Amino acid sequence: MMSREWKEQLGRNILFFDGAMGTMIQAAGIAVPAIPEELNIDHPKVIQEIHQKFIQAGADFITTNTFGANRLKLENTRYSLPKIIAAAVDNAHVAAEKEGRSVQVVYDIGPIGMMMKPIGSLDFDTAYEIFKEQVLCLDPERVDAVLIETMTDISEMRAAILAVKENSSFPVFATMSFTEDERTLTGTDPETMVRILEGLNVDLLGVNCSLGPVEMAEIVKRILAVSNTPVIVQANAGLPMRIEGETRFSLDEAAYAAAVELFFESGVAVIGGCCGTTPAYIQKLVEKRDCYQPSQKAKGQSGSFVCSSTKSVNLDDGAIVIGERINPSGNKRLKEAFLQGDFQFATKVAFEQIHHGAQVLDINTSLPQIDEEQVMIQLVDTFSGLLDTPLQFDSVKATVLEAALRRYAGIAIVNSISGKQSSMDRLFPLIKKYGAYAVCLCLDEKGIPHTAKERIVIAEKMIANAKKHGIPEERLLIDTLVLTASAQQAEVMETLEAIRTLKAKYRVKTTLGVSNVSYGLPYRPLINRVFFTLALGAGLDTAIINPGAEGIVDIIHAFHVLNNQDPGAVSFIAYNDRKQRPESQADPISSKQDNSLIAKLLEGDERQVEKLILENLKRKAPLAVVDEELIPALDAIGMQYEQQEIFLPQLIRAAETVKGAFELVKSKLAQDHEEFEPKGTIALATVKGDIHDIGKNLVKIMLESYGYRVVDLGKDVDVDVILAAIRKHQIQLVGLSALMTTTVAGMEEIIQSIRLEFHGVKIMVGGAVLTDDYAKQIGADFYCRDARASVFVADQVLK
Amino acid sequence: MRIEEVMRYLGYQNNQVDQQTMQRVREIIQSVEETIVPRWDFQSFEVRKWSKDRVELVDLPFPLEGESIAEHLQSSLRIYLMAVTLGVESERMLLRTQAISMTDSLILDSCLSAYVEDAADQCESEIRKLIAESEELTFRFSPGYGDLPLTVHQELIRNLKWDRILGITTTNSMMMVPSKSVIAVIGVEEMNEKKNKTMRPCGNQSCEACELQDSCNWKK
Numbered sequence A: 001m002m003s004r005e006w007k008e009q010l011g012r013n014i015l016f017f018d019g020a021m022g023t024m025i026q027a028a029g030i031a032v033p034a035i036p037e038e039l040n041i042d043h044p045k046v047i048q049e050i051h052q053k054f055i056q057a058g059a060d061f062i063t064t065n066t067f068g069a070n071r072l073k074l075e076n077t078r079y080s081l082p083k084i085i086a087a088a089v090d091n092a093h094v095a096a097e098k099e100g101r102s103v104q105v106v107y108d109i110g111p112i113g114m115m116m117k118p119i120g121s122l123d124f125d126t127a128y129e130i131f132k133e134q135v136l137c138l139d140p141e142r143v144d145a146v147l148i149e150t151m152t153d154i155s156e157m158r159a160a161i162l163a164v165k166e167n168s169s170f171p172v173f174a175t176m177s178f179t180e181d182e183r184t185l186t187g188t189d190p191e192t193m194v195r196i197l198e199g200l201n202v203d204l205l206g207v208n209c210s211l212g213p214v215e216m217a218e219i220v221k222r223i224l225a226v227s228n229t230p231v232i233v234q235a236n237a238g239l240p241m242r243i244e245g246e247t248r249f250s251l252d253e254a255a256y257a258a259a260v261e262l263f264f265e266s267g268v269a270v271i272g273g274c275c276g277t278t279p280a281y282i283q284k285l286v287e288k289r290d291c292y293q294p295s296q297k298a299k300g301q302s303g304s305f306v307c308s309s310t311k312s313v314n315l316d317d318g319a320i321v322i323g324e325r326i327n328p329s330g331n332k333r334l335k336e337a338f339l340q341g342d343f344q345f346a347t348k349v350a351f352e353q354i355h356h357g358a359q360v361l362d363i364n365t366s367l368p369q370i371d372e373e374q375v376m377i378q379l380v381d382t383f384s385g386l387l388d389t390p391l392q393f394d395s396v397k398a399t400v401l402e403a404a405l406r407r408y409a410g411i412a413i414v415n416s417i418s419g420k421q422s423s424m425d426r427l428f429p430l431i432k433k434y435g436a437y438a439v440c441l442c443l444d445e446k447g448i449p450h451t452a453k454e455r456i457v458i459a460e461k462m463i464a465n466a467k468k469h470g471i472p473e474e475r476l477l478i479d480t481l482v483l484t485a486s487a488q489q490a491e492v493m494e495t496l497e498a499i500r501t502l503k504a505k506y507r508v509k510t511t512l513g514v515s516n517v518s519y520g521l522p523y524r525p526l527i528n529r530v531f532f533t534l535a536l537g538a539g540l541d542t543a544i545i546n547p548g549a550e551g552i553v554d555i556i557h558a559f560h561v562l563n564n565q566d567p568g569a570v571s572f573i574a575y576n577d578r579k580q581r582p583e584s585q586a587d588p589i590s591s592k593q594d595n596s597l598i599a600k601l602l603e604g605d606e607r608q609v610e611k612l613i614l615e616n617l618k619r620k621a622p623l624a625v626v627d628e629e630l631i632p633a634l635d636a637i638g639m640q641y642e643q644q645e646i647f648l649p650q651l652i653r654a655a656e657t658v659k660g661a662f663e664l665v666k667s668k669l670a671q672d673h674e675e676f677e678p679k680g681t682i683a684l685a686t687v688k689g690d691i692h693d694i695g696k697n698l699v700k701i702m703l704e705s706y707g708y709r710v711v712d713l714g715k716d717v718d719v720d721v722i723l724a725a726i727r728k729h730q731i732q733l734v735g736l737s738a739l740m741t742t743t744v745a746g747m748e749e750i751i752q753s754i755r756l757e758f759h760g761v762k763i764m765v766g767g768a769v770l771t772d773d774y775a776k777q778i779g780a781d782f783y784c785r786d787a788r789a790s791v792f793v794a795d796q797v798l799k
Numbered sequence B: 001m002r003i004e005e006v007m008r009y010l011g012y013q014n015n016q017v018d019q020q021t022m023q024r025v026r027e028i029i030q031s032v033e034e035t036i037v038p039r040w041d042f043q044s045f046e047v048r049k050w051s052k053d054r055v056e057l058v059d060l061p062f063p064l065e066g067e068s069i070a071e072h073l074q075s076s077l078r079i080y081l082m083a084v085t086l087g088v089e090s091e092r093m094l095l096r097t098q099a100i101s102m103t104d105s106l107i108l109d110s111c112l113s114a115y116v117e118d119a120a121d122q123c124e125s126e127i128r129k130l131i132a133e134s135e136e137l138t139f140r141f142s143p144g145y146g147d148l149p150l151t152v153h154q155e156l157i158r159n160l161k162w163d164r165i166l167g168i169t170t171t172n173s174m175m176m177v178p179s180k181s182v183i184a185v186i187g188v189e190e191m192n193e194k195k196n197k198t199m200r201p202c203g204n205q206s207c208e209a210c211e212l213q214d215s216c217n218w219k220k
C-alpha cells in the first residue's frame, strides 16, 4: 500500500495492524530493560526483526516501539526523548525497506502513567504538554499516523488527541481499554467514548488490550452501533494465565482468529492484536482478508447526546432540566465560596440540583472580583469525573468558554451564541472544534425582535451560519427568548409561537430560561409553572431552570405521561409514590426525648437544632448565641469525647451540625447588615508523600465547628502550594499532618520554607508518627495529639 | 467487610457504639459493597540473589532494596508481589461524600480502608491456595514499611502492568492513586522455618519494629 492510500482502502477492504510489541520483546531472548523504549537504540535489530515479522505476516500498519516514550516514563534513561523517538521510527522504516513492502508507519502513544485531576494530580495542560513533546519529535515525512492506545481515562485521551491535532496533521487513531463490566477503568462506557472521540474528529476509534476477543464482543457491538467513524479493534490473545511465573494467554492463533471473525462480519474496519498476539496470530487473520468485505455498516445511531465522561444524556428525550443554580449572581454563599477559592460548596449545589432532577448543569462563574477563566477551569476539574451529569458552560467571554471546552472530558453545551456576526464568528469554530452543542439566542445587533417571525429569521441565519462551519442543526439549542410578562406581556406568546415554528421546520433543539417570564411579578412560581407547561406543549426540549423550584419536576413527570414518553406512567407513579412517603422517623431506640442542644447536636438533628437556635436568636444577639450556646455545647461534647463516653463519629456529627447552625447565625447577622467574622483562617495539609488524610479531615471539621475558616489544601501537598496559600489568605496558623516516617523529613523542609518566607506564622503538626519531641526537633510550634487539641492551639494563636 | 474492623478505624475500642452511627455504618458498608468491585493481581518470582540489604528477583529488572525487606524475605526462595485497588469509583465516592457530609465521609473512608484490607486478604488467600502444603506465607510487607522505598510502587506498577490491569498510578511523590490501593510483598517459606509469628491487626508482625509506638491506635 502506498503512503496514505489506506484512506481509500478503508471501508473497501479490512485492514490489518500488527500485534504485541511487548510480547515479542519478552520472547526475543534478551534481558528486558525497565524502559523497553531503550531497545530502539540499544538493540535496534531486535526491534526491526519484530516489525519485519509482522510485515511478513501481512500487517498494513506497524506500530513503533514508543508506548512509554514520554518525559515521565523516560526520566531515568540515558537517552533523550527525540533520540529514542527517531530511532523507533527509523526501526520501523528499516524493517519496511528490508521487507520491500510499503506499510504505514504508525507512531504509538500510550498513557502517561499518572491519574488526571481531580482524583490524581496530573493537570490537563501538563498532560497536553507531555504529549505535544512527542508529537514535535515526529517527522511528517516518516510517520503516517498516530495511534493513541490503551487509554483508560477519556480526559487523558482528549489531551493526547488535541496535542496531535494542534501540532501536526497526522491522522489520529484512538483506542481505549475496557474491563469486563464494559466500562473503562475510569468509568466511561462505549457509547460515551464514541461520542467524545467523534466530537474531536478522530480518524479511527475503537478498543484494545485488557480483554480477549470473546470478552470484547459486546463492547465492540456497542461501539459499532453508535459510531459514524471507522472502528479499529485490537484484542489480547484471550485472558492472561500465569503459569509458573510466566504470563500466557488463553487463545492460540486459530482460536483467536475464529473469535475475531465476528468482528469481520459486524463491520470493524481495521483489526490488529494486543498483548500475547504474535505474527502467527496476525497471519491467521490476514489469511481471512479475502473472505470478507467490510460489511457496509449502517450509519451510527442518531440522537443528540451531551456527555460527561461517564454518561450520555439524549436531548431528544426532552424535556431536559438544565440546573441554573451554579451562578454566583443571586447566590451570596456561592459568591463567597468562589472568592475564597472553595469549590466544595459548588459541588454541594450541584448534587442538590441533581437530586432534584437536573440532567445537565449550567455553570456560570462571572464575578467581577475573580479571574473568571481560572475559576471556570477549577470547577471543570473539580466536576470532571465526579459528576455524572453533563455540563453547560455559561459565560459572555469567549476565552472562558474555550478554556472550559478544552479541558472538559465530555460533550458540553455552550451558553450562549447570539445572532450577532461577531459572536458567531468567534464561537462557532469552537463548537466545531470541540464537538459541542450551542445555545443560540434569537437576538442580533439590533437587539431582541418583538415578533416570532423576526426571531425565526435570526434563528435561521444562525442555522445557516453554523452549517457553514460544519455544525449540523441538531447541535443547536435555539433560545427563542422570553421577556418578563410584567413589561412585555404581549410578547410571551410570541416566544412559544417561535418554538412551535422552529420545531416544525428544523431538527434544532429549543431551550428557554423559563423563570425570566415572571420577573417583577408577585407569585412568581405560579407564573413560572404555567409558562413552563405551555412551553413544553409548544415543543420545548430543554429548560434552564431551578430544578428545586416547586412543581417543576412534577410538571415534567406529568408531561411525559401526556406526551406518551412514559409508557404505563411507570416513572410518574414511582416518582410521586416516593414523594408521598413521609420522611423516615427518628430512630425509635434513641428516642429518649432529650431535647437539649447537646443531645440534638449529637444526633445531628439539623431541624431541631435549627429550631433551638432560632428560638435563641429571638432572645439573644447572634454572637451571644454562638458564645453562650453553641461553643459551650461543643465544649461539653468534647469533654464527653475525652472521657470516651462518645466516639469520633458522634463528635464529628456534632461538629458538623454546629457548622450548619453557624449558617443560621450568619444569615441573621447579614439581615442586620453585620458581617460574621470568622475567628481566623487556618491552612491544613497532609504533606507531600502522604495520602493518609483521615486525621487531617477530622482536624478541619473540628476547627470549622469552632468558627474558624479552614483552607483545606488536600493530601500529598507540595510545599509551593502551602506557601502560595499562606500568601493568598494571609494565614497565621498552618496545620500539617503526616502518618508515615518517610514524610517527616519532608515536613521539616516545609517548616523551614515557611520560616524563610514568613515571619510570625505558627505551625502545628499532628499524625501518628509524630511525638512532642519529634515535633520540636523539626521546628514546629505545636504538637497536637488529636483533632481537639488543634482548637486549643487555634484559640491561643488567633486570639 | 467486617463491621468491627470499620469501627476500629473509627476509633471505637469496645462496643459502645451509638445506634445512629451503627445504622449509618451499616448503610455505608452496603453502598460500598454494592458500588465497588475490588480488583487485584499477583505474580510469583524466584529470588535470584539475597543479601543483607537487597533482594534480586529473576525476571524483574530492579532489586527490592533495604534491610527490612531483606530480613522479611530471609527464608524465602520464592515470593509473590501483589496489588489491590478499589479503583477510581472509590475516590469519586469519597469526593462526593466530602462535599455533602463530613460525618459520612469519615465513615466512608473507614469502610473503604477496611474494604481494601479485606480485598488484600482475599488476594492473599488466593495465593495461599497456590503454595505447597509444606509451605507457609510471610505477612504482607509494603513499600513504606521499614526502609523499603516507596519508589518500588512505580517500578512494580510499570513492570507488572498494574497500570493497565488495575488502573493504579503513582503521583510524583510515589503515592498510589487511587489512594485506596495496597501493594505488598509476600515471601514463601518452608513450614519448619516458621517462627512464632503473631500478626498484628495493622498487618505488621510485631510492634517492636514499628515507628508508631504509643501513638498507634491499634496497639493494645
Ligand code: B12
Pocket (backbone or CB within 6 Å): A691, A692, A693, A694, A695, A696, A698, A699, A734, A735, A736, A737, A738, A739, A740, A741, A742, A764, A765, A766, A767, A768, A769, A784, A785, A786, A787, A788, A789, A790, B009, B109, B113, B116, B117, B142, B143, B144, B145, B146, B174, B175, B176, B177, B178, B179, B180, B181, B182, B183, B184, B202, B203, B204, B210, B211, B212, B216, B217, B218
Ligand atoms: C487507614 C490507613 C490506610 C488507608 C488510608 C486511608 C486514608 N484516607 O487516610 C489505606 C488502606 C488506603 C492505606 C494505604 C497505605 N498505607 Co496506611 N495506614 C492506615 C492506618 C491503618 C490508620 C491511619 C488512620 O487513618 N488513623 C486514624 C486517624 C484518625 O488517626 P491520625 O491520622 O493519627 O489522626 C489523628 C491525630 O494524629 C491527629 N492529627 C493527625 N494529623 C494532624 C494534623 C494536625 C495539624 C493536627 C492538629 C492533628 C493531627 O488528629 C487525628 C484525630 O484525632 C495506619 C496505621 C496506624 N496505626 O496509624 C497505616 C499506615 C499509616 N500506612 C502505612 C503505609 C506504608 C501505607 C501504604 C504506603 C502501604 C502500601 N505500600 O500499600 C499505602 C499507601 C497507599 C497509597 N495510596 O499510596 C504505614 C506507614 C509506615 C511508615 N513508614 O510510617 C502505616 C503506619 C501502617 C504500618 N503497618 O506500618 N493506609
